[in-house]
Amino acid sequence: MLHLALFSIFGAICVAGAVNVLIQRHPINSALSLIAVLASLAVEYLLLGAEFLAAVQVIVYAGAIMVLFVFTIMLLNAGEEERTRGSRVAIVFGIPGMLVGGILVAWALLRYSGTGPVSVGVLPGPPNTIAQLLFHDFLLPFEVTSLLILIAIMGAVVLARGEETPRPATKEQG
Amino acid sequence: MSGLPQTADYVRILPELVLSIFGIVVMLLEPLFDERRSQRTLGSIALIGSLVAIMASVFQAQNPGFAFWNMVRVDGFSVFFHVLVTTIAAVVILTSYEYMSVQRIRAGEYYGLILFGTVGMCLMSSAVELVLIFIALEISSISTYILAGFRRREAASSEASLKYFLLGSFATAFFLYGVALMFGATGSTNIDKISPALEQSTVPPLAYLAVALMFVGLGFKVASAPFHIWTPDVYEGAPAPIVGFMSTAPKAAAFAVLLRILFEANAPGRFWLIWFSAVLSMCLGNLGALVQTNVKRLLAYSSIAHAGYLLVAFAAAPEVGVSAAMFYTAAYAAMNVGAFAVISHFANAGEKYVTLDDYAGLGRRSPVLAATLTIFLLSLIGIPATGGFFAKFYVFSAALKADLVGLTIIGVINSAVAAYYYLRIIVVMYMRESREEIPVRGIPLGLGTALVVSLAATIYLGVLPGRVLDYALASANQLMQTPASAAAATVNPGR
DSSP, X not given: OHHHHHHHHHHHHHHHHHXXXXXOSSHHHHXXXXXHHHHHHHHHXXXXXXXXXXXXXXXXXXXXXXXXXXXXXXXXXXXXXXXXXXXXXXXXXXXXXXXXXXXXXXXXXXXHTTSOOOOOOSSOOSHHHXXXXXXXXXXXXXXXXXXXXXXXXXXXXXXHXXXXXXXXXXXXXO | OOSOOOHHHHHTTHHHHHHHHHHHHHHXXXXXXXXXXXXXXXXXXXXHHHHHHHHHHHHHTTSOEEETTTTEEESHHHHHHHHHHHHHHHHHHHHHHHHHHHHTOOOHHHHHHHHHHHHHHHHHHHBOBHHHHHHHXXXXXXXXXXXXXXXXXXXXXXXXXXXXXXXXXXXXXXXXXHHHHHHHHHSOOBHHHHHHHHHSSSOOHHHHHHHHHHHHHHHHHTTOTTSOTTHHHHHHHSOHHHHHHHTTHHHHHHHHHHHIIIXXXXXXXXXXXXXXXXXXXXXXXHHHHHTOOBHHHXXXXXHHHHHHHHHHHHHSOHHHXXXXXXXHHHHHHHHHHHHHHHHHHHHTGXXXXXXXXXGTTHHHHSHHHHHHHHHHHXXXXXXXXXHHHHHHHHHHHHHHHTTOHHHHHHHHHHHHHHHHHHHHHHHHHHXXXXXXXXXOOOOOHHHHHHHXXXXXXXXXXXXXXXXXXXXXXXXXXXXXXXXXXXXXXXXXXXX
16 A cells, blocks of 8 residues: 555656656756656656666766766856746645655555555566666667667767758859 | 577668668768768668668578567568569659759658658568567658658648657557457467467467457558548648658558468457458548649559559458558559659649649640559559559459459449549640640659659560569468478579
8 A cells, every 4th residue: 555655646746757857848857857857757667676776877868978968068058157046836736846846755655655665666676686687688689779879979960961062063053 | 599699680771771871871971971962862862762662672681480489480472562562662763853942841861761661561571570570660660750740841841740740649549558468369479470379270269359459550551441531631741752651662661561461370260350350441542532732642542542453352262362462562562663753743842733724734744644643543444454453353353253252243333433533634644735834844864764664664564564473473482381391492582
């Protein structure tokens, strides 16, 4: 029961964070909201029994990839820094929301703490099981993903190259 | 089941390996060549790559079975789509030679992306694991998003690329959500394990939702209504040979995935989904095409309508329906790639001449090309002695066999309506005064070869359809069998 309560609470936080990513005007606020999404997703993984994935989720997504996001936003918005008093959504929904969330978690922990340990799910959790899946059973999708990334890089190069026209051909024809 | 992949595993993904290697070679050689000369050389390498891949697919047919621990299943069905998709790629590369130099587009990544996209489409037709299907779908989609934006100097092309990308990513998210729900409903993402789970007496309600969501994702890729809104704008903006490519090859691959998911996995609740989508696609596609004046937009609406005809086959009985759908994709590919090859030749620099008025009098000024385009258009109508006739014939007779009289009547009425706008192009070409200011060039070798191949395929399928149909029927039967017996059975490749 505690398991279901925790799962629902963090699921709700995750959805609320995702909605907030969309409705925020300032990209930094969206990025910060994304951290909440990724962190609560990590808790969901943990509750499902995928403890290794939960750790990776925190380290790679909430850590490394978020830092990249924030750097990119700061580089793109360079020069237009402004002083704000925080977003209105944060004041209206965020702080009460955090209070409600904290109370809910505390209530769930207190209410159900006597009903036995939190069970974890049946998904493959330990790293050696995941390695077996990734590098054996799902070897082909794993390798094919490298082709997908290669295409994405090519696309970025093609589309970002700018409008330069092939000069020699132009001169000869014109 | 542990250990390293065996030789047989690699043979079963041989066409994909060949295409990837040639794609990488094209990329590596691109900076070594002078820009003007790179065009022809890189194109030839890509062409050789796709020809070798066709041979690899035919070779693969002698070695059917599963590979990479039930990720890939090579059977008659997958070989059919491998040969189809790689042939389309080869013909499109031939068409692109002239187009690229007339439009002055840099060649390197263009040919590489065609090859890489073809890898994704090949994998889509042979994958039996939803995770692999998803990655293959993304490979094919992302490369077509980029190819759509290759006319860098035209705003319409960038618009096409961006629209296609945004809507396409949205549709892929639907597909992925469907896969996740399917895993939730059946406990597996492998099609061969999903099908026994779905055959039990009570199908979990979640499975219906999963099938519907996957249908949304794939319906977008095949441009069937109501997920067709992107089609006219993208086809109008994208380079003409690429439109020929993306209206046939990714569509064929997505139909292959749809056939596998719907029939091999025996998806529940598929009938009404298909019925509504087929009727909507046929009606909206044909009505939209009636009022178009841009030939590329007109053929975009026609491709929506053809997706509708194809879906009619999906509503029919499994074996006959699958074989009719396979035949239809092949016939449609032959005529549509050919039609777009002619359009890309007439378009000229900057694709200036693509409206219906520009085609006036071409029957006199460029008789060979006009006659070729006429044959493709007649085939798109479904006139006897062309591939389009037998394609429609098999689809509608499969539907009648399944007692789908209403659907068949709607389909036949629609193909009668469709005759109007195809004939309008022919009338304009032969019966209107010519506008002399439009330059007409001779037919270069590459384009000529491409036209001969698609013309030969269109007429072959229209005159001697038996062999291809028998092959399609055999592989459809094989697809319906249980996985264990299917792995042992072999089907003789048509040659």
